[in-house]
Amino acid sequence: MNPLILHTPGEPAGIGPELLIKLAAQPSAACRVAVADGALLERTAKHLGLSLTLRRFDGVAQATPANTLWHLPQTMPQPVTFGLPSPDNAAYLLACLRCAADQARVSQAAMVTGPLNKAVINQAGIAFTGHTEFIAAHCGGMTPVMMLTAGTLRVALATTHMPLRAVADAITPESLAHVMQVLEHELRERFGIHKPRIQVCGLNPHAGEGGHLGDEEQRVIEPALTQQRARSGEAAQWLGPVPADTAFTRERLAQCDAVLAMYHDQGLPTLKHAGFGQAVNVTLGLPIIRTSVDHGTALDIAGKGTADVGSLRAAENMAITLATQGKLTHG
Ligand SMILES: NC(=O)c1ccc[n+]([C@@H]2O[C@H](COP(=O)([O-])OP(=O)(O)OC[C@H]3O[C@@H](n4cnc5c(N)ncnc54)[C@H](O)[C@@H]3O)[C@@H](O)[C@H]2O)c1
Numbered sequence: 001m002n003p004l005i006l007h008t009p010g011e012p013a014g015i016g017p018e019l020l021i022k023l024a025a026q027p028s029a030a031c032r033v034a035v036a037d038g039a040l041l042e043r044t045a046k047h048l049g050l051s052l053t054l055r056r057f058d059g060v061a062q063a064t065p066a067n068t069l070w071h072l073p074q075t076m077p078q079p080v081t082f083g084l085p086s087p088d089n090a091a092y093l094l095a096c097l098r099c100a101a102d103q104a105r106v107s108q109a110a111m112v113t114g115p116l117n118k119a120v121i122n123q124a125g126i127a128f129t130g131h132t133e134f135i136a137a138h139c140g141g142m143t144p145v146m147m148l149t150a151g152t153l154r155v156a157l158a159t160t161h162m163p164l165r166a167v168a169d170a171i172t173p174e175s176l177a178h179v180m181q182v183l184e185h186e187l188r189e190r191f192g193i194h195k196p197r198i199q200v201c202g203l204n205p206h207a208g209e210g211g212h213l214g215d216e217e218q219r220v221i222e223p224a225l226t227q228q229r230a231r232s233g234e235a236a237q238w239l240g241p242v243p244a245d246t247a248f249t250r251e252r253l254a255q256c257d258a259v260l261a262m263y264h265d266q267g268l269p270t271l272k273h274a275g276f277g278q279a280v281n282v283t284l285g286l287p288i289i290r291t292s293v294d295h296g297t298a299l300d301i302a303g304k305g306t307a308d309v310g311s312l313r314a315a316e317n318m319a320i321t322l323a324t325q326g327k328l329t330h331g
């Protein structure tokens with residue numbers, strides 16, 4: 001069977017369309033479907049001197065020849081200049097996401113998203129914090145868990161896109177219990193880790209220094225860990241709360257399969273330092289498979305032809321494996 005992979009290339013003024021066209025240079029046993037404006041893709045290919053044929057996707061998943069994309073057409077209202085996103089395209093971009101998510105649900109397919117500029121969508125008057133939250137809301141309103149992976153380094157986040165000022169209040173016993181359950185379940189079921197070992201970071205410097213530098217560890221994280229250990233029994237190993245500054249030492253990482261960071265910039269700088277360009281953003285806790293690139297819209301290099309396709313390739317590979325085998329091979 002040819003797995004169906006729905007690609008949304010993201011911000012048209014960024015590097016997303018270029019990357020999808022570059023990815024399409026190689027044939028694939030997967031049915032690569034671009035959920036996007038066709039003229040945008042053709043213009044981008046022409047600008048970069050790349051070859052691209054779009055073929056209308058008729059619902060039957062077939063392999064994808066070289067320099068070809070199957071296509072679910074969407075209409076972009078405002079042609080863009082590279083590097084200059086327009087809020088006028090915000091509704092189009094979200095329509096692409098809805099279309100891909102709906103198709104993924106009905107076809108047991110996977111969606112792979114290119115980068116969006118969150119600010120531009122908000123400038124259009126549409127509240128938007130990221131794909132992760134948007135797709136989860138569209139798929140039924142579950143609370144998603146963001147995880148980025150770079151080889152065997154896996155970093156999940158207890159909170160996603162929110163101001164730092166709001167983070168402490170967003171970490172509650174209930175929210176942490178949910179994140180921990182989703183993470184443990186998906187590490188086992190989708191990442192093939194039989195007995196996951198998960199290291200949980202504290203929120204405050206030095207994990208609160210015994211309550212002298214903040215009490216969230218004592219009030220929220222330790223009780224949540226105690227409950228989760230009771231729920232998991234022998235099925236998983238939960239470590240922590242550990243001070244985040246030493247959570248990523250080689251020794252500590254060797255003892256765990258994933259790190260649960262409390263917030264975006266506690267976990268992702270290390271992950272991106274280790275794997276930028278090859279890492280994958282995967283959303284856990286959804287009824288569909290959704291992977292994404294590890295980078296943003298890179299407006300500074302859009303249209304120059306220099307964007308690196310490594311992360312999109314890794315995101316597609318992970319989506320194909322999850323769609324065909326249900327899980328990844330551990331390691
Ligand atoms: N998956 C997503 O939708 C996603 C992910 C991260 C950031 N973003 C958004 O992207 C926008 C820009 O974010 P940023 O500037 O912090 O990060 P960025 O990843 O766009 O850029 C950081 C640096 O990395 C370079 N870079 C990024 N991807 C590259 C690639 N594939 N090849 C070569 N160089 C690459 C850029 O040129 C830039 O110098 C923001 O609006 C942010 O919210 C979206």
Ligand SMILES: N[C@H](C(=O)O)[C@H](O)COP(=O)(O)O
Nearest residue numbers: 130131132133281292294295
């Ligand atoms: N947090 C992601 C990152 O730093 O790579 C990025 O903003 C994308 O998030 P979504 O997939 O939710 O758009």
